[in-house]
Amino acid sequence: MRTDFMASAKAVADDVIAWRRHLHANPEVAFQERETAAFVADKLRDFGYEPEYVGATGVMAVLETGRPGITLGLRADMDALPGTETTNLPFASRKTGVMHACGHDAHTAILLGVAKVMAQHKKNLAGRIKFFFQPAEEPLAGARTFTAAGKLDDVDGLAALHVMTNLETGSIGTRAGVLMAASDTFTITVNGKASHGAEPHHGIDAVLIASHIVTALQSFVSRNVGPLDSAVITIGKITGGVAFNVIAEQVVLEGTLRTLKVETREKAFARIRAIIDHTTAMFGGEATLTLFEGSPPLSCDPAWVAKLRKAALRHIPESHLRTIAEPSMGGEDFAIMLEKAPGVFWNLGARAPGAPQTYLHSGAFMLDEAALPLGVAITCELAAESLGE
Incomplete structure (x- = not known):
């Protein structure tokens, strides 16, 4: 019987949102994510993992199924940005001049949710999942923390996401080939x-x-x-x-x-x-x-894009699965990891229907937390599809 990953995602949704709010209120800039890394490591231990620090502020955990199969890498970035938050949210940044203006708090919380759910269902899987909680995406430097340490040498496939407020909640977007510059x-x-x-x-x-x-x-x-x-x-x-x-x-x-x-x-x-x-x-x-x-340029492998589409269509209608028409000239250091193994990078819609768009790297940036369970569900589905459920 196939696991209902949306039900599992909804079961951890309150936790995921609470984690995101904690991280949002306590942002840390690139390579200074010490409290963030400690928070992530503590949660992973709670789920039964044995987290490992990679560099000063990178964290990795491995889900071992005990059965032969591929090694899948899942990545979330953790760093915040210099800037003054103007959202007036009750969980707004408590640190003057630092805020999560690019959604990395959400990425980290989503991947923690995935780690919790997949640990509960590992009896149905074959292979391994490596969870990479990465520092310093903003200066395009943190991915090398893991590649330089050889942590991707045995990885067969990779996936990561980014919340985007140009897409409504319930939609996702990606493309095969070059996605970012x-x-x-x-x-x-x-x-x-x-x-x-x-x-x-x-x-x-x-x-x-x-x-x-x-x-x-x-x-x-x-x-x-x-x-x-x-x-x-x-x-x-x-x-x-x-x-x-x-x-x-x-x-x-x-x-x-x-x-x-x-x-x-x-x-x-x-x-x-x-x-x-x-x-x-x-x-x-x-x-x-x-x-x-x-x-380098970030390029999504067509086979992994197809896997993502298959996973997403279990949870959203095809009309909500967008093919991004043109590459972005923005940069993303997940591309450094993708030099080690093929994979997919995708955008998770995070604007509430009818809400005005707020922009990444803006002091007014806000995302719709209702999007987070879908991020958990699709990532879990992709992992299960890749590890043979």
């Missing part, structure tokens, strides 16, 4: 030579050089990226100069690169370096590039 950041330090503003011929103007670099970088997108491909180079911060009448000796540019293809990403790295070197040399200055590689 590679996301990288960089810092360019331009060095010139200071002189009086009235005597620029005695100096090397770092502001002028930086200005040419900013405009030249856009030529990569318009002239080196195919018209049916996508890339974004954004310089979001410029710092330099000491006074209005002094030729600047140094300017620092900070930016982000987003690409949908691995080959476009590699080409962009090379072109950014070339543009900086040649532009700087043209004006007689010098420059250094510091590139921080974030996450």
Whole structure:
């Protein structure tokens, strides 16, 4: 007899919501999730697991069925964001300048619910489930906590979700192939030579050089990226100069690169370096590039997307299962895990019907907690489908 995972999800719904509210009220930013990790580990012990810390704030637990089968990895991110919450919720952030504005509190609570339910039904399964409670998704760094420790070396498939308020509660969305862009950041330090503003011929103007670099970088997108491909180079911060009448000796540019293809990403790295070197040399200055590689493009495996669809259709009508039309240029470091094993990333609708949309990374961000049991049920269904119930 097949397990009714929606009934199981509803049975733990009050707990899941309570956990989410506790986490929401006590947010912690990337790599500082010590209280969050301790909370997660305590709950996992309550469910009968033996949690293991991975790094300072990552937590992993394994459900061993004792029967041969695949190893499935399920991941939730735990970190919050800098920001001031303006929701006036009774469980709003208690920490000044920190809030859960991206739903990671919900992701963590949902995966705890899944861990509790699956522990109750492991007699029907074959194989293993690894639960990854990940720090530091926001800086696109925390997934490497697990990959560097070898915790994904034996994983055969992966799944993770993200709550989204552009979808109503009761709907989900995903797509086969590339879903999200590679996301990288960089810092360019331009060095010139200071002189009086009235005597620029005695100096090397770092502001002028930086200005040419900013405009030249856009030529990569318009002239080196195919018209049916996508890339974004954004310089979001410029710092330099000491006074209005002094030729600047140094300017620092900070930016982000987003690409949908691995080959476009590699080409962009090379072109950014070339543009900086040649532009700087043209004006007689010098420059250094510091590139921080974030996450690669996130691509969902078609077979795992099909498994997710099958699992979801046990709980929602087909009209509520959305195929995301176009990839997002946003980044997500679950892509780092997906380099180790195929899998699926999906969006869980979390806007109450008729409610106005609030936006991720906003102080006003709110989600519909009625969505959480569906996240538990579908994830459990996917796990059971993968482990042979």
